[in-house]
Amino acid sequence: MKRLILVTGNFDVLHPGHIRLLKFARECGDHLVVAVTSDEQMEVKSRVKQQHRLEVVNSLECVDEAFISTTSPEQNILRLKPYAVVKGKEHETQLNQEQSVLDSYGGKLIFGSGEFETNSEQYSRHSQSLYEHYDFTQAQRYAQRHNITQTALHDILDHIQTLRVAVIGEVIVDEYVHGTAVGISQEDPTIVMTPEKNELFLGGAAITAGHIKSLGADEVTLISVLGDDDIQNYVKNNIDKYQLKYHLLSDVSRPTPLKTRYRAGSKTLLRVNKLRQHKISKQLQDEIYKYIENLVTNIDLLVYSDFNYGILPQDLVNKISTLCAKYKVTMVADSQTSSQVGDISRYKNAKLLTPTEKEVRVALNNSDDGLVVLANKLCERANPENLVVTLAGEGVFIHIPDNKNNTWENDTLPAFNKNAIDPAGAGDCFLATSSLALCVGATPWHAFYLANLSSACQVSTLGNSPLEAQTLRHILDRSMRQQ
Numbered sequence: 001m002k003r004l005i006l007v008t009g010n011f012d013v014l015h016p017g018h019i020r021l022l023k024f025a026r027e028c029g030d031h032l033v034v035a036v037t038s039d040e041q042m043e044v045k046s047r048v049k050q051q052h053r054l055e056v057v058n059s060l061e062c063v064d065e066a067f068i069s070t071t072s073p074e075q076n077i078l079r080l081k082p083y084a085v086v087k088g089k090e091h092e093t094q095l096n097q098e099q100s101v102l103d104s105y106g107g108k109l110i111f112g113s114g115e116f117e118t119n120s121e122q123y124s125r126h127s128q129s130l131y132e133h134y135d136f137t138q139a140q141r142y143a144q145r146h147n148i149t150q151t152a153l154h155d156i157l158d159h160i161q162t163l164r165v166a167v168i169g170e171v172i173v174d175e176y177v178h179g180t181a182v183g184i185s186q187e188d189p190t191i192v193m194t195p196e197k198n199e200l201f202l203g204g205a206a207i208t209a210g211h212i213k214s215l216g217a218d219e220v221t222l223i224s225v226l227g228d229d230d231i232q233n234y235v236k237n238n239i240d241k242y243q244l245k246y247h248l249l250s251d252v253s254r255p256t257p258l259k260t261r262y263r264a265g266s267k268t269l270l271r272v273n274k275l276r277q278h279k280i281s282k283q284l285q286d287e288i289y290k291y292i293e294n295l296v297t298n299i300d301l302l303v304y305s306d307f308n309y310g311i312l313p314q315d316l317v318n319k320i321s322t323l324c325a326k327y328k329v330t331m332v333a334d335s336q337t338s339s340q341v342g343d344i345s346r347y348k349n350a351k352l353l354t355p356t357e358k359e360v361r362v363a364l365n366n367s368d369d370g371l372v373v374l375a376n377k378l379c380e381r382a383n384p385e386n387l388v389v390t391l392a393g394e395g396v397f398i399h400i401p402d403n404k405n406n407t408w409e410n411d412t413l414p415a416f417n418k419n420a421i422d423p424a425g426a427g428d429c430f431l432a433t434s435s436l437a438l439c440v441g442a443t444p445w446h447a448f449y450l451a452n453l454s455s456a457c458q459v460s461t462l463g464n465s466p467l468e469a470q471t472l473r474h475i476l477d478r479s480m481r482q483q
Contacts, residue, residue: 003029003083008073010037012046014056017113023196024112025086026062035069035076061197077101084108133419134456136479139449142413143480146445150480153450157469157476159440161216164298165209168223168288168320169305169312171248172204172257173231174424174464181264193264202238204257205305207425207464208334210242211432211454212303214466221295222246223288225280225311231256242466247291249284257309266421279310289319296327301439303431304333304350308342317346325349332435334427337362345382351438353384354431357391372410375399379408386444388434388451390427396452400444413448416456416479429458429467453479 007025011018011034026032034057039050046053050068057066069076077085077098084107085098092111099109142148179195202210205224213220222244226232228251235256239246257275261268292302302324306312324331333347337359344355345363360374361367369377375387379401389397395414402408433454437447453475457467 002031004080005029005032006035006077006080006082006085007032007087008035008037008069008076008085010042010046011053011057012048014053019060019062021086021088021113022057022060023062025110026064028086028110028112029083031064032062033080033082034063034066035073036066038068038070041070073098074101077107081105082107084110086110086112089113134416134475134478135414135418136416138414139416139479142411142445142449145411146443146449148446148449150477152446153476153480154473156437156440156442156446156450157216157473160436160469161218163217163300163436163439164219165212165217165301165303165436166221166223166292166295166299167205167209167212167303167305168292169205169208169303170257170307170309171202171206171222171224171226171235172259172307173234174201174203175199175258175260176201177260177262179262179264181269191269193262193269195262200234200238201464202235202242203259203425203428203464204307206235206239206242207466208303208305208428208432209244210464210466211429212436213243214468215433215436215454215472216469217436220244221299222248223291225249225251225254225284225288227254227256228252229255231258247288249287251280251284253281254278254310257307261424275309277309279313285313285316289316289323292320293323296323296329299329301330301332301435303435304331304335304347305428305431306333306335306342306347308335308337314346321348330435330439332431332438334431335359336427345378347384348382350382350384352386352388352431352435353378353382354388354390354427354434356427357389357397360389371397372399375410376401376408379403386438386447388430388448390430392423396430396448398444398448411445413452416452417459421460423459425464426455426459428464429454433467433472450476 005025005028007022036054036057054066054068057063074097078101089111096109102109176199177195178197179193182192182194185192206222209220209222226235226248254276255274260272262270321331331350332352333350334354335342335344343363344353344359360378364377366374371389379387387399391397393415395412398411400409430451434447434451437450454467454472457471457475
């Protein structure tokens, strides 16, 4: 049975004190209901009308339900019979009319005002305006250079809806611990923070598959290996939200990868990775290969979403790639090298590779050459049809080799979003969008324009959530209108 908590107030001008109180109230039970005093019931009339005050209260993540109250607090208590009523600490020494009504059925009256160091900003259900920090100045020149039209881009998104896709790689759970930085410890030079809110997101290969499905692909299958732990249960309990088919194997020798980011305000103070990087067993490799062998005639595109935690040993990659080549299934790959070590060049003959600059340099053991030389050397080794080197806040470098004539074409796209809230997941979104577009026959220039728009949308929010096709279409139209 849910423990309902009731808070009553005017909320004339919502301030951090209100948010701290409501957060404290929510922590006292399971379901927070806020009674916003109506204009008629207020003793001191407000310039802020009741509907607006209600909307502001409803914008808070800690509030489950809110309503305009036209009756007394005591009458609301009799009607709702909450587990507890929460009031500010300043009311503790005053006469509280609610007490007798609560006593009549065993309810509680709790006083508290929350933690003064709480970062109240993070409890609002706000997100960056879709176009607030976008700059499409360079997009215009790029579109003109490559004859890109609004109609052509929408046609590509329409054709995506026919695709059947398989995504293989590590599923990662991303945890965000939000809190307030209290200061520096007196014992040692360590930042001290008070955690206040936890959020979990499906990441890694799961979010890549989620983007692909949400962007409109007809059928998407996720293939991965999880640990035998509570995080595995979280994945299995939440994966259906992405509307995916999936084949998830279990490996008792490893945990399900969990990446925890500790954040204060808009900054990440620390990231802790819980994972192991050894290769999966030969038995698990055989099970994955047999599954893909049965699936391969029913897919158009295979995406390697490789985080180099051992799910894709080279022998397995070679066998799957040979199988895809035999049945003319398009292959694309991303192989991440951040805290781990990977080699993007081991994915041969792919339609697309999307490494970061660091990942290219690690693969080639080359810290000296410029981007064009690096791109050429990687293409000589891996032979991709298209190469995009992602450059974080600087955008992307596009390299399209022409092996027959020993030439190439290069171009760049800047980051369209100049104020990224959370850059995590931008590369996954770029890979998902560009892969789909290339698979339906889009030119690389069209595909990467769409993908860059997708990345701009993705970094507008905190945490990984699948990008919806409608959101991409909106930003697409916006970018073309500004031309």
